[in-house]
Amino acid sequence: MTPIFDDDARAxxxxxxxxxxxxxxxxxxxxxVEQLLTALDHDxxxxxxxxxxxxxxxxxxxxxxxxxxxxxxxxxxxxxxxYQRVIEGEATPADERIVHAHACEATYGDxxxxxxxxxxxxxxxxxxxxxxxxxxxxx
Amino acid sequence: xxxxxxxxxxSGPGGATxxxxxxxxxxxxxxxxxxxxxxxxxxxxxxxxxxFANDEVAATRRHLxxxxxxLEPRTYRRDETDGERILVGEVNNLPSTVGxxxxxxxxxxxxxxxxDFHLRSTRGPMPGAAVEDWPVQYDDLEAHYAAVEISFxxxxxxxxxxxxxxxxxxxxxxxxxxxxxxxVSAAAAQRAGFHPYRAPSGxxxxxxxxxxxxxxxxxxxxxxxxxxxxxDPVAALRRALITGxxxxxxxxxxxxxxxxxxxxxxxxxxxxxxxxxxxxxxxxVHAREAVVLACGAFETPxxxxxxxxxxxxxxxxxTNHFQTFTVGIFPEPxxxxxxxSVTHLHDxxxxxxxxxxxxxxxxxxxxxxxxxxxHGSGPGPIDEASTYSAGADHLExxxxxxxxxxxWAFTMQxxxxxxxxxxxxxxxxxxxxxxxxxxxxxxxxxxHERAASAYAAPLHEAIMRDAxxxxxxSATSPPQGDLTLQAxxxxxxxxxxxxxxxxxxxxxxxxxxxVVSPEQRLWEVDNVLVCDSSVFVTSAGYNPTxxxxxxxxxxxxxxxxxxx
Numbered sequence: 001m002t003p004i005f006d007d008d009a010r011a012x013x014x015x016x017x018x019x020x021x022x023x024x025x026x027x028x029x030x031x032x033v034e035q036l037l038t039a040l041d042h043d044x045x046x047x048x049x050x051x052x053x054x055x056x057x058x059x060x061x062x063x064x065x066x067x068x069x070x071x072x073x074x075x076x077x078x079x080x081x082x083y084q085r086v087i088e089g090e091a092t093p094a095d096e097r098i099v100h101a102h103a104c105e106a107t108y109g110d111x112x113x114x115x116x117x118x119x120x121x122x123x124x125x126x127x128x129x130x131x132x133x134x135x136x137x138x139x
Numbered sequence: 140x141x142x143x144x145x146x147x148x149x150s151g152p153g154g155a156t157x158x159x160x161x162x163x164x165x166x167x168x169x170x171x172x173x174x175x176x177x178x179x180x181x182x183x184x185x186x187x188x189x190x191f192a193n194d195e196v197a198a199t200r201r202h203l204x205x206x207x208x209x210l211e212p213r214t215y216r217r218d219e220t221d222g223e224r225i226l227v228g229e230v231n232n233l234p235s236t237v238g239x240x241x242x243x244x245x246x247x248x249x250x251x252x253x254x255d256f257h258l259r260s261t262r263g264p265m266p267g268a269a270v271e272d273w274p275v276q277y278d279d280l281e282a283h284y285a286a287v288e289i290s291f292x293x294x295x296x297x298x299x300x301x302x303x304x305x306x307x308x309x310x311x312x313x314x315x316x317x318x319x320x321x322x323v324s325a326a327a328a329q330r331a332g333f334h335p336y337r338a339p340s341g342x343x344x345x346x347x348x349x350x351x352x353x354x355x356x357x358x359x360x361x362x363x364x365x366x367x368x369x370x371d372p373v374a375a376l377r378r379a380l381i382t383g384x385x386x387x388x389x390x391x392x393x394x395x396x397x398x399x400x401x402x403x404x405x406x407x408x409x410x411x412x413x414x415x416x417x418x419x420x421x422x423x424v425h426a427r428e429a430v431v432l433a434c435g436a437f438e439t440p441x442x443x444x445x446x447x448x449x450x451x452x453x454x455x456x457x458t459n460h461f462q463t464f465t466v467g468i469f470p471e472p473x474x475x476x477x478x479x480s481v482t483h484l485h486d487x488x489x490x491x492x493x494x495x496x497x498x499x500x501x502x503x504x505x506x507x508x509x510x511x512x513x514h515g516s517g518p519g520p521i522d523e524a525s526t527y528s529a530g531a532d533h534l535e536x537x538x539x540x541x542x543x544x545x546x547w548a549f550t551m552q553x554x555x556x557x558x559x560x561x562x563x564x565x566x567x568x569x570x571x572x573x574x575x576x577x578x579x580x581x582x583x584x585x586x587h588e589r590a591a592s593a594y595a596a597p598l599h600e601a602i603m604r605d606a607x608x609x610x611x612x613s614a615t616s617p618p619q620g621d622l623t624l625q626a627x628x629x630x631x632x633x634x635x636x637x638x639x640x641x642x643x644x645x646x647x648x649x650x651x652x653x654v655v656s657p658e659q660r661l662w663e664v665d666n667v668l669v670c671d672s673s674v675f676v677t678s679a680g681y682n683p684t685x686x687x688x689x690x691x692x693x694x695x696x697x698x699x700x701x702x703x
Binding site: 019020021022023047048049050051052054055056058062065066067068070071074075096100101103104105107108109110112113121122124125126127128130131132133134 | 175177189190191192193194195196197200201202203207209210354356357358365366390413414415416417472476477519520521523524525529530531533534537538540544572
């Protein structure tokens with residue numbers, strides 16, 4: 001995936017993520033945020049990973065309906081603004097709660113979403129590999 | 140010119156059951172579902188769409204099952220002193236998707252007990268609450284319970300719950316494997332004098348109805364089933380579709396009920412076709428016989444209020460189940476990462492006993508009922524991580540994992556007494572993406588619910604400690620007390636979160652005190668039926684799905700001319 005933030009901005013976001021969940025950046029939390037913010041650049045959008053190989057042939061990502069796309073356009077615009085404030089050192093407490101939520105999702109969510117690199121987040125807490133995982137791109 | 144015999148609004152367990160009964164009787168139906176279709180193909184053989192995975196991000200964070208609160212906000216206040224609202228967003232949301240609430244549930248499907256249908260007669264009135272007998276009794280529903288258990292596929296064990304209502308048939312399937320920690324907590328509950336039993340579950344313990352047996356993947360409550368082992372959302376719907384007399388239209392948001400000029404008879408519905416954007420086309424479905432509303436106890440009254448149907452009582456007597464969670468933290472992992480979330484229940488606090496009578500008396504109440512108690516596992520890792528504070532201690536908290544790996548929980552689905560001021564109405568200014576008023580919940584528990592919770596919590600904490608917990612504590616949903624920032628940000632939020640929503644179009648024999656008749660027909664337009672938990676007169680203390688489906692089965696049987 002192509003980074004959307006420059007190196008300095010990525011480093012700032014990584015620091016903010018690690019302040020919430022130590023080790024989050026090493027597990028791919030910045031990539032998680034970048035994948036989220038660019039999700040609608042793809043068709044289908046990279047928002048809901050489709051079931052993996054166990055389900056047979058199928059798309060890697062699920063389609064959104066037009067209204068869902070509208071909601072996510074609005075939501076991702078708001079998220080983009082949050083990270084802009086993080087980069088500029090102007091994050092509010094509400095922004096930090098969103099960064100916290102994303103750090104948790106990036107660390108302990110499925111690797112399909114760009115974080116939890118090689119399942120490292122799960123390994124460090126002993127969470128078992130799911131029986132029916134979604135499709136995952138090579139990391 | 141008509142399109143079908145009956146148009147059904149909503150594809151959850153009520154709508155799907157109605158469709159199955161009517162199509163089996165030879166009637167044609169069109170089902171309109173406002174949510175997206177992630178469940179099954181709409182052409183033969185109606186195979187699984189395979190959209191569901193073990194994916195906490197999609198299911199719990201990204202609104203895969205809908206509704207998206209940016210499109211369909213709900214609002215909440217505890218009472219009128221809160222002003223117009225204190226929350227905009229998610230309020231006790233059930234999925235908005237083909238299959239409805241059945242998709243996300245871990246499918247505990249107990250029947251109500253006989254007493255639950257005539258509480259007013261057996262226990263007497265409760266000051267400040269509108270406790271009434273149902274116009275339908277358990278005996279009226281028994282055959283319908285049995286039929287729905289077969290349709291959905293319920294696994295269970297007859298004869299092991301001493302308080303269960305009588306049943307003519309055994310469960311269609313034996314119970315699935317016990318969760319190991321449930322065996323431990325059930326033994327402790329038994330030592331405390333309770334009578335735990337294996338939960339009736341709409342989860343296949345063996346291959347059933349062409350669907351696979353559950354593999355105990357651990358992603359059950361809150362998730363769509365990847366292998367269709369949960370029958371509730373899909374079984375009845377697929378059978379209706381297979382007849383060729385059922386058409387299902389997803390992304391169809393019903394805005395109005397069409398009526399004859401004199402207003403006394405419904406002729407169909409008008410809806411927005413949400414596949415169109417940004418201006419969804421307005422379409423109509425015309426039905427020869429009836430309109431069935433099965434949108435759930437939040438959306439059904441919202442539609443009725445919007446269309447001016449049903450009378451002054453629409454939306455009132457909203458009940459949610461007042462949940463009391465007793466959490467035990469154990470020294471070793473409890474194994475909740477695999478299994479079906481809940482495999483054991485106990486009902487003892489639903490039963491009239493000297494101890495409960497004494498507790499009622501000390502609370503200044505005539506009687507007290509708790510609710511069914513689920514023995515269950517904890518959250519997924521993202522939900523757990525979100526509970527802990529940020530910073531250096533976060534990793535240690537996750538590694539110790541008190542709230543996931545080492546947790547075990549009792550959830551009491553506390554009977555929530557109907558009160559006229561607890562209601563669903565239309566928010567005066569918040570609107571959905573299509574310009575319609577959002578539904579607003581006004582809800583605060585009765586003293587009964589708080590007293591029952593206060594009685595149950597220490598008992599369950601003692602059982603947890605006897606089961607080996609190092610620590611035990613209790614909390615409720617909705618939380619009580621001041622609205623602190625911590626309460627506002629807590630994992631359960633400040634609004635009810637039981638996902639059990641009932642009672643907003645209650646049934647009765649008197650049009651002055653009810654919205655629908657015993658046949659679940661609107662008094663004023665009697666070919667509009669309500670086939671969901673809106674019609675509940677009281678909430679009982681049991682998961683509502685099987686009862687709402689049994690009621691839908693009965694109402695559809697009567698509608699199509701069958702015997703009740």
